[in-house]
Amino acid sequence: QVQLVESGGGVVQPGGSLTLSCAASGFTFSNYVFHWVRQSQGAGLEWVALVPSDGGIKQYADSVRGRFTMSRDNSRDKVYLDMNSLRIEDSAVYYCVREGYTSGHAGAFDYWGQGTLVTVSP
Amino acid sequence: DFQMTQFPSTVSASVGDRVTITCRASQSISTWLAWYQQKPGKAPKILIYMASTLVSGVPSRFSGSGYGTDFTLTISSLQPDDFATYYCQEYNRYPVTFGQGTRLDIK
Secondary structure (H helix, E strand, C coil), rough: CCCCEEECCCCCCCCCCCCEEEEEEECCCCHHCCCEECCCCCCCCCEEEECCCCCCCCCCCCCCCCEEEEECCCCCCCCEEEECCHHHHHEEEEEEEEEEECCCCCCCCEECCCCCEECCCC | CCCCCEEECCEEEEECCCEEEEEEECCCCCCCEEEEEEECCCCCCEEEECCCEEEECCCEEEEEEEECCEEEEEEEECHHHCCCCEEEEEECCCCECCCEEEEEEEE
């Protein structure tokens, strides 16, 4: 069965760095686009970044562009999110998400990991 | 800026009630819209994609409709398991955009 398992969350000071990982299993990893979506405590869902199936041109939300870098390793079935210059407002649960139901167009998010908590605090 | 407006933000209802949640896009998105259910402490779960296609395994009391800018999620007869927060999401293009969410409470 499809599984996405995030790791790497934790507590970091403002200005610090953290790398999140997402290990995928149960499907052909290299066929899919992946995203990171975050959710602050008590708030809604915010799209953060995506990486195409071939690792090509990534896209980022304005709020993280220039500070976060998303990547993937198709030989290890993993995606990553390098987060630098972290701010208090980056505190959130970060979800690794697979994009599915595609047919030559962007797709809906068919599988989500359980999330990993990032807390940015002085 | 592109926006998805979801309403109401909260709805209180009873088991057996019919509930409708609405999402409005600031520009036409054809049928590139999905609905998700999220329970406290859990990841969102997809219910519907392409505005009206029910995901396999999702109960038939859930239905979606709409085209262009106006979309609805309807739960025909609320069950205890349905009390949760619901989000719409457009995926017409990148970056995708989520609605603000609708919390469905027990009356």
